[in-house]
Amino acid sequence: MLTGDIRSQIDQIWTAFWSGGISNPLEVIEQITYLLFLKRLDEQEIAEELKANREKKPMQKRFFPEGKDSKKRSFQDYRWNRFKNTDPRDMYAVVSEHVFPWLRTLGGNGTTYSKHMEGARFTIPTPALLAKVVDMIDKVPMEDRDTKGDLYEYMLGKIASAGQNGQFRTPRHIIRLMVEMVEPKPTDIVCDPACGTCGFLVAVGESLRERHPEVMTNAKLRQHFHRDLFHGFDFDNTMLRIGSMNMLLHGVENPDVVYRDSLSQDHAGEDEKYTLVMANPPFAGSLDYESCAKDLQQVVKTKKTELLFLALFLRLLKPGGRAAVIVPDGVLFGSSNAHKSLRKMLIEDQKLDAVISLPGGVFKPYAGVSTAILLFAKTNSGGTDQVWFYDVEADGMSLDDKRTPLLSEDKQGAVPKTKLAADDHAKNNLPDILGRWQQREGSERKRPRTAQSFCVPKADLAAQGYDLSLNRYKEVVHEDVGHRPPKEILGDLSKLEAEIQQGIKELEGMLG
Numbered sequence: 001m002l003t004g005d006i007r008s009q010i011d012q013i014w015t016a017f018w019s020g021g022i023s024n025p026l027e028v029i030e031q032i033t034y035l036l037f038l039k040r041l042d043e044q045e046i047a048e049e050l051k052a053n054r055e056k057k058p059m060q061k062r063f064f065p066e067g068k069d070s071k072k073r074s075f076q077d078y079r080w081n082r083f084k085n086t087d088p089r090d091m092y093a094v095v096s097e098h099v100f101p102w103l104r105t106l107g108g109n110g111t112t113y114s115k116h117m118e119g120a121r122f123t124i125p126t127p128a129l130l131a132k133v134v135d136m137i138d139k140v141p142m143e144d145r146d147t148k149g150d151l152y153e154y155m156l157g158k159i160a161s162a163g164q165n166g167q168f169r170t171p172r173h174i175i176r177l178m179v180e181m182v183e184p185k186p187t188d189i190v191c192d193p194a195c196g197t198c199g200f201l202v203a204v205g206e207s208l209r210e211r212h213p214e215v216m217t218n219a220k221l222r223q224h225f226h227r228d229l230f231h232g233f234d235f236d237n238t239m240l241r242i243g244s245m246n247m248l249l250h251g252v253e254n255p256d257v258v259y260r261d262s263l264s265q266d267h268a269g270e271d272e273k274y275t276l277v278m279a280n281p282p283f284a285g286s287l288d289y290e291s292c293a294k295d296l297q298q299v300v301k302t303k304k305t306e307l308l309f310l311a312l313f314l315r316l317l318k319p320g321g322r323a324a325v326i327v328p329d330g331v332l333f334g335s336s337n338a339h340k341s342l343r344k345m346l347i348e349d350q351k352l353d354a355v356i357s358l359p360g361g362v363f364k365p366y367a368g369v370s371t372a373i374l375l376f377a378k379t380n381s382g383g384t385d386q387v388w389f390y391d392v393e394a395d396g397m398s399l400d401d402k403r404t405p406l407l408s409e410d411k412q413g414a415v416p417k418t419k420l421a422a423d424d425h426a427k428n429n430l431p432d433i434l435g436r437w438q439q440r441e442g443s444e445r446k447r448p449r450t451a452q453s454f455c456v457p458k459a460d461l462a463a464q465g466y467d468l469s470l471n472r473y474k475e476v477v478h479e480d481v482g483h484r485p486p487k488e489i490l491g492d493l494s495k496l497e498a499e500i501q502q503g504i505k506e507l508e509g510m511l512g
Contacts, residue, residue: 009136010154016132020125025159026238031124032155033245035137037113038099040248042080073098084134091134092127112257113248116241148249149202156197156246170199170280170326171362173396177414177430178324178373179203181354181437184276186215188229191274191316193262194281194309195232198243201257202250204278205230209251230255231274233262263308266293272318280326281309283369300345302338306331310342314350317378326358329370332468343466347458351383352376354440356390356433357470361399372470386455388440389470393452396428449475 017028041063052059065075076082078099083091100122106114124130141147159169184190184204192200208215208225215225230252234240237259244257262281283306292308299311306328313323331339332355346352356373363369377383396412398404406427410418414430425432429452436444436453447454456473464472 039080088127088131096122112244145251152249173413175203179207182324186212186221188276189274190276191231192279193233198246200278201230226253232257233260235261274316275321277313277323283328300342322377324375347384351379354388365401384458390453392429450477
């Protein structure tokens with residue numbers, strides 16, 4: 001957990017960037033990312049030096065070369081522990097004139113992070129601001145993976161609160177819910193083809209460390225975890241830098257986070273490669289047929305990006321692989337041939353497990369679109385029996401633009417630290433979703449369609465043209481008013497009429 005002091009420091013840094021003329025929150029995080037990367041390089045260099053001294057052998061790997069650069073500056077001056085203690089003006093000169101040009105040449109050392117640094121640009125405007133940021137980062141206990149991750153997550157949260165580029169960030173508690181539902185395994189191969197800041201991949205990694213500690217103790221699983229388990233695609237180089245750094249600070253050494261236009265490139269080499277797909281792809285927009293990958297058009301003939309991404313997920317998954325993805329509501333009930341054929345494909349050819357309808361305010365303040373979580377498995381041979389529906393009414397936060405927490409922090413999220421009281425359910429449905437999900441093949445089958453969750457047989461879905469909107473199947477409870485017999489009502493009306501007539505006569509008498 002971050003202390004209040006660290007949060008306060010980050011807030012001060014943020015304010016300093018804004019007052020210094022950098023108003024794009026992505027650019028702020030990008031500049032801090034470069035400095036975090038430099039600190040990480042120095043930590044690795046120190047570890048190599050200690051190892052060499054301990055074994056009394058030459059260093060196997062150097063990040064900072066010996067000798068001097070073309071401007072006669074020692075490469076050792078590039079190291080975090082050197083420049084952090086210098087005068088702000090000298091520090092600024094070293095970082096801007098020497099370190100950043102050198103950073104752009106690091107792509108050859110083979111790691112994801114060094115490759116993404118090829119386009120590094122230094123835009124911190126003043127020596128004073130640079131010194132302040134370096135001092136803040138240096139005070140954070142960076143040897144603690146949780147603290148490093150929390151630091152970066154807190155900064156990423158600033159993207160949403162700033163109201164810019166918020167589409168890149170799915171709420172962490174929604175991601176955690178989805179990860180808990182799919183239960184990642186140490187042998188999985190996970191892909192997010194619209195990875196952004198790598199929130200889904202980070203959450204999968206944290207779940208594996210928590211639920212399967214053997215990923216860090218078993219040599220084969222550890223190798224798989226650091227090099228083969230995580231795969232993310234994006235076509236924004238800034239997001240790739242930020243996302244890969246997010247993975248690094250959460251303890252993943254070399255994930256496969258790469259530049260790729262997921263909808264425009266053919267997927268030779270990616271077909272049926274992954275056992276788990278998790279994503280919240282871009283909703284709005286459409287592509288020309290010419291610019292869309294032909295292999296996706298073979299799955300579904302459409303220009304709509306949300307349908308093309310669903311086709312992509314099916315393309316990427318191995319048979320037996322599973323997916324948990326967020327889609328706009330239009331995917332569930334759209335009436336075009338492409339919408340219908342894709343839903344039919346999910347239900348008849350694959351195994352659709354669940355449709356979880358999210359409230360419209362989940363993605364506020366930057367989007368009010370209604371969405372749903374789809375959970376399905378690729379079988380290529382059907383398998384859908386009953387589809388489980390859940391109508392989420394509350395996620396622990398207010399559904400307005402402010403997204404204010406409705407419960408204390410220990411009662412937030414899908415796996416709260418404190419058990420929720422009966423009244424708390426109305427403010428946070430997420431733990432209930434997990435509990436009922438575990439019973440989807442048992443007691444959930446018996447729930448009436450008036451309940452918050454229920455199951456619908458495949459035959460009913462087919463009869464409704466494969467419509468997957470929850471309201472198509474949910475039944476409303478009608479209150480029993482208790483009607484009176486018509487004769488009784490007419491008798492009362494006659495009495496009322498007689499009383500009115502009598503009142504009129506009395507009034508005429510008084511006036512007469």
